[in-house]
Amino acid sequence: MNIPLTMFLVFIAITLGITYWASRRSAGASAYFAASRQIKGWQNGVAVAGDYMSAASFLGIAGLIAFYGYDGFMYSVGWLVAYLTVLLVIAEPLRNAGKYTMADVLAYRLKPRPVRATASLSTLVVSAIYMIAQMIGAGTLVKLLLGGMVTYNQAVIGVGILMIVYVVFGGMLATTWVQIIKAILLMSGTFLLSILVLAHFHFSFSQFFAAISQVTYRDAKGAVVVKDFLQPGLLYKAPYGPLNLISLGLALIFGTAGLPHILVRFYTVPDAKTARHSVVWAMVLIGSFYIMTTFLGFGAATIVGPDYIKGHGGTNMSAPLLANALGGSIFFAFISAIAFATILAVVAGLTISATTSFSHDFWTNVIHNGVERKPGEEVTVARISAFVVGAVAIALAIVLQTWNVAFLVALAFAVAASANLPVIVLSIFWRRFNTVGAVSGLAVGLLASIGLILISPSVMGIDPPTVTGAARHLIQAKAWFPLDHPGIISIPLGFVGAILGTLVTHEPASQDKFNELLVRSNTGLGAEKATTH
Amino acid sequence: MGNAGRNLEAAQPQYQASQLTWDKIAESKEFKDLMATKKTFIVPAFIFFVVYYFALPVLVGYAPQFMSIKVGYLNLAYLFALSQFFVAWIIAGLYVRAANNFDRLAEDILNKAEDAKGGK
Numbered sequence: 001m002n003i004p005l006t007m008f009l010v011f012i013a014i015t016l017g018i019t020y021w022a023s024r025r026s027a028g029a030s031a032y033f034a035a036s037r038q039i040k041g042w043q044n045g046v047a048v049a050g051d052y053m054s055a056a057s058f059l060g061i062a063g064l065i066a067f068y069g070y071d072g073f074m075y076s077v078g079w080l081v082a083y084l085t086v087l088l089v090i091a092e093p094l095r096n097a098g099k100y101t102m103a104d105v106l107a108y109r110l111k112p113r114p115v116r117a118t119a120s121l122s123t124l125v126v127s128a129i130y131m132i133a134q135m136i137g138a139g140t141l142v143k144l145l146l147g148g149m150v151t152y153n154q155a156v157i158g159v160g161i162l163m164i165v166y167v168v169f170g171g172m173l174a175t176t177w178v179q180i181i182k183a184i185l186l187m188s189g190t191f192l193l194s195i196l197v198l199a200h201f202h203f204s205f206s207q208f209f210a211a212i213s214q215v216t217y218r219d220a221k222g223a224v225v226v227k228d229f230l231q232p233g234l235l236y237k238a239p240y241g242p243l244n245l246i247s248l249g250l251a252l253i254f255g256t257a258g259l260p261h262i263l264v265r266f267y268t269v270p271d272a273k274t275a276r277h278s279v280v281w282a283m284v285l286i287g288s289f290y291i292m293t294t295f296l297g298f299g300a301a302t303i304v305g306p307d308y309i310k311g312h313g314g315t316n317m318s319a320p321l322l323a324n325a326l327g328g329s330i331f332f333a334f335i336s337a338i339a340f341a342t343i344l345a346v347v348a349g350l351t352i353s354a355t356t357s358f359s360h361d362f363w364t365n366v367i368h369n370g371v372e373r374k375p376g377e378e379v380t381v382a383r384i385s386a387f388v389v390g391a392v393a394i395a396l397a398i399v400l401q402t403w404n405v406a407f408l409v410a411l412a413f414a415v416a417a418s419a420n421l422p423v424i425v426l427s428i429f430w431r432r433f434n435t436v437g438a439v440s441g442l443a444v445g446l447l448a449s450i451g452l453i454l455i456s457p458s459v460m461g462i463d464p465p466t467v468t469g470a471a472r473h474l475i476q477a478k479a480w481f482p483l484d485h486p487g488i489i490s491i492p493l494g495f496v497g498a499i500l501g502t503l504v505t506h507e508p509a510s511q512d513k514f515n516e517l518l519v520r521s522n523t524g525l526g527a528e529k530a531t532t533h
Numbered sequence: 534m535g536n537a538g539r540n541l542e543a544a545q546p547q548y549q550a551s552q553l554t555w556d557k558i559a560e561s562k563e564f565k566d567l568m569a570t571k572k573t574f575i576v577p578a579f580i581f582f583v584v585y586y587f588a589l590p591v592l593v594g595y596a597p598q599f600m601s602i603k604v605g606y607l608n609l610a611y612l613f614a615l616s617q618f619f620v621a622w623i624i625a626g627l628y629v630r631a632a633n634n635f636d637r638l639a640e641d642i643l644n645k646a647e648d649a650k651g652g653k
Contacts, residue, residue, distance in 0.1 A: 070610060074593060077617045081586045087625055088575050092632075209606040231601060232593045232610045242594020249590060253583065276632055280625050287618045512552060515559035522567060523639040525558075525646055526548025 045281020050179030063315030065297020069229025197299030255417030419445030441498025452486030
């Protein structure tokens, strides 16, 4: 039997076992949406890392380094540093003042219905964008990793059904443990592979870096070139390269702390202090992971070579091909199974955050004025919406498979940074802030990020007729906006929208309740407690 | 705001108090101390890491010659990028230390508030 497939099946069997175990502990809203708030600090930290490090991190960044050397490494830095915003500014106030979603914090002193409706919309948009990117990647990767044994559509449907099962039956508890197992697998696979790379160079950094300084490959015209891969400038070229990276950096620094599927994780721990410790755990794992990814990327560049990777599946296959070269087919299968686990853990996290927001914010609080018509309605609605989210994600991933969707992850971060983060921060820190400000901030941030992406080189460009299918730009015209990453413009616009909306209106009630939110978010007075079974 | 009252059920946590109580806590010396202590750490730390982080793309993008200077078998650009990870970890560690102090200050406020509620 095919070894990668066997490993995939083993992982599926283990996670389904966990889902069964979790399903018997997921009765009640706090259990279903927040794992009864009983997840330990280190567990939540590992789960945050598992929720965050997508296949784009694991395979994508290793591939970037294998093809562009240093610039790929520089790209990876912001993904860790962004957690300082989560740690210093967001995690603890959110845990102290909220219940299940980020909108809980906003609804505290603002008018609940308009604010929850807009925040829920923004949450769903961010989750949907991120989800489509993950699902299309899943289809392509699983097909590639299993050597064509399954088709793209089968892979997408399989991943979709699994994530529905985890979330519908196991809720947040099952999602958490799928993420923990994935993170442990990912860390150990990356560690083993890094050790094998160093062993290849006889554990001599000087040999390793000597090889990195002269990587040989064929350029676009077919001429053989030798490049120093430690040298910056292979990816981020003038005139707009550095500005693009700065704009991406802004989206990461402000966007990570506005990603709904990361934020909901902080409701699963008993208190704000545990939330704090879990961010630190996550930072240790995520940072070590990106440093090791350097070894993977440089290892793939020097041991496998960009030309070979190009001929065997492209950039995303850099890490699996390196595993094959260093550890043979069993190690290839192991790394492939890790990539598969990585995808599943992330889509499950996205599904639960989207369904929590729909059910808690939109259904219960916007449509039914904060009243559950019968006990357990909120969880039932969440389970049904998990089905819908899964079905829609499968359908979109199949319909959009021939589209060029490389811009989607950047867009998700841009929306989170431009719409969600400004209103969360202003609602916690600015007494004058009010409902109109929140709604206009969310709307402006959302529209600005999407609008700017649509006119960016990610979507607009003129391809020669030889470029076909998913590689073609969606709009065949010269881009109107020069950057791929809209953050540098859209984040300030989000803040301006929120501030202007506030200044043109008066809402004494929101100012009156500011002290309450300030005290609650900073002291944890009256914060949601862990529940017992 | 007509629905705010009913919203309490689904959106608000257990501890309820009058606006007067919240204002009193917010105006108390203990709470002001807590906020001041937090600010003294968080604001400089935030500014420092943002500046330190954006120095990377700015220097690499606009001073590539300088960043290409070799240091042993590495170069400045690589070392600076690598240092980002350690700096982030150090700031996180310092924050956790400082936050233990925040917890102590918050503890006093919590105890007082619970006492005022009648040992609830």
